Amino acid sequence: MSVRRLAEDHRQPGGFAFNRAMTAEAKKWLKKYPKGREQSAVIPLLMLAQEQEGWVSKAAIEHVSDMLQMPKIRVLEVATFYTQFQLSPVGSKAHIQVCGTTPCMLRGSDELIRVCKSRIHEEPFHLNEAGTLSWEEVECQGGCVNAPMVMIFKDAYEDLTPERLEEIIDAFDAGKGDTIKPGPQNGRTFSAPASGLTTLMDKAAIEKKVRVSSPAKSKAAPKPAAKTAKVAAIAASPALDDRNRPAAAEKPAEPDDLKMISGVGPKIEGILHSLGIFTFKQIAAWKKAEREWVDNYLKFKGRIEREDWAKQAKALAKGGRDEYVRVFGKEPR
Numbered sequence: 001m002s003v004r005r006l007a008e009d010h011r012q013p014g015g016f017a018f019n020r021a022m023t024a025e026a027k028k029w030l031k032k033y034p035k036g037r038e039q040s041a042v043i044p045l046l047m048l049a050q051e052q053e054g055w056v057s058k059a060a061i062e063h064v065s066d067m068l069q070m071p072k073i074r075v076l077e078v079a080t081f082y083t084q085f086q087l088s089p090v091g092s093k094a095h096i097q098v099c100g101t102t103p104c105m106l107r108g109s110d111e112l113i114r115v116c117k118s119r120i121h122e123e124p125f126h127l128n129e130a131g132t133l134s135w136e137e138v139e140c141q142g143g144c145v146n147a148p149m150v151m152i153f154k155d156a157y158e159d160l161t162p163e164r165l166e167e168i169i170d171a172f173d174a175g176k177g178d179t180i181k182p183g184p185q186n187g188r189t190f191s192a193p194a195s196g197l198t199t200l201m202d203k204a205a206i207e208k209k210v211r212v213s214s215p216a217k218s219k220a221a222p223k224p225a226a227k228t229a230k231v232a233a234i235a236a237s238p239a240l241d242d243r244n245r246p247a248a249a250e251k252p253a254e255p256d257d258l259k260m261i262s263g264v265g266p267k268i269e270g271i272l273h274s275l276g277i278f279t280f281k282q283i284a285a286w287k288k289a290e291r292e293w294v295d296n297y298l299k300f301k302g303r304i305e306r307e308d309w310a311k312q313a314k315a316l317a318k319g320g321r322d323e324y325v326r327v328f329g330k331e332p333r
């Protein structure tokens with residue numbers, strides 16, 4: 001696995017901006033997330049930057065962080081973590097990512113790497129003479145059952161032999177990558193057994209089994225009493241008139257943004273509002289039994305304590321964002 005760092009300064013462009021088409025795409029992605037949660041679009045936006053430029057430059061990372069109002073270091077962390085993001089210029093026609101993790105290694109990935117070395121460059125991340133191709137070794141791409149495999153841009157090419165990889169490289173180098181169908185290259189369907197079915201061959205038995213386990217039948221099947229009781233206990237919400245339910249308040253003209261508490265999203269905020277909880281001060285004042293009541297009501301299984309809502313709410317009630325940063329050493333959400 002290679003060390004993932006930004007390209008050297010002399011290879012970095014002076015700036016970055018999305019072109020018109022990518023700006024429209026970026027807007028579409030941003031709309032997919034609730035207001036206040038746009039930072040969740042960091043991966044799609046970085047992918048768009050890569051689609052536009054072929055790789056992710058420092059300027060692109062800064063541009064995305066400005067768009068999402070996110071600390072630059074957090075976008076940098078994402079870009080340097082995932083091998084899908086190229087941090088320096090790669091081949092203009094194809095960048096071959098060869099999986100070298102154990103299942104692929106046992107199925108011949110070293111032979112695929114040998115092909116890349118001889119056809120492209122001895123070293124990973126170096127361009128071939130024409131600047132059209134490059135390669136690298138990556139960790140498991142989740143296609144082990146079709147090992148060995150490579151990724152080229154967004155597509156996986158699986159069940160490879162060295163000869164087939166050479167053909168694929170030729171096609172991409174000739175600008176005809178779209179003539180190669182991604183997926184298994186040995187004719188099998190997805191991950192079906194390469195030598196034909198060995199199980200689930202009795203169609204009649206399968207259909208019978210499907211009928212027996214249909215919802216109507218299984219509904220009638222007796223359930224063990226203990227299990228049923230346990231499920232019912234878990235499913236039951238605490239009573240709204242329970243004495244441990246926190247006191248409800250009138251909705252103020254400007255409720256606090258409860259989503260600033262880690263663990264509270266728009267949906268949970270809506271539920272808290274329905275319980276009459278609108279301010280950090282209210283949450284900071286909850287006693288343990290009240291926190292437990294809310295935790296049960298939200299079916300959180302202890303999350304309120306784990307995420308320390310009390311401490312978060314106390315900091316936010318005392319001094320807002322600044323106090324939160326002082327106490328936790330990071331921005332609230």
Ligand code: FES
Nearest residue numbers: 099104140143144
């Ligand atoms: S080991 Fe190569 S895809 Fe999983």
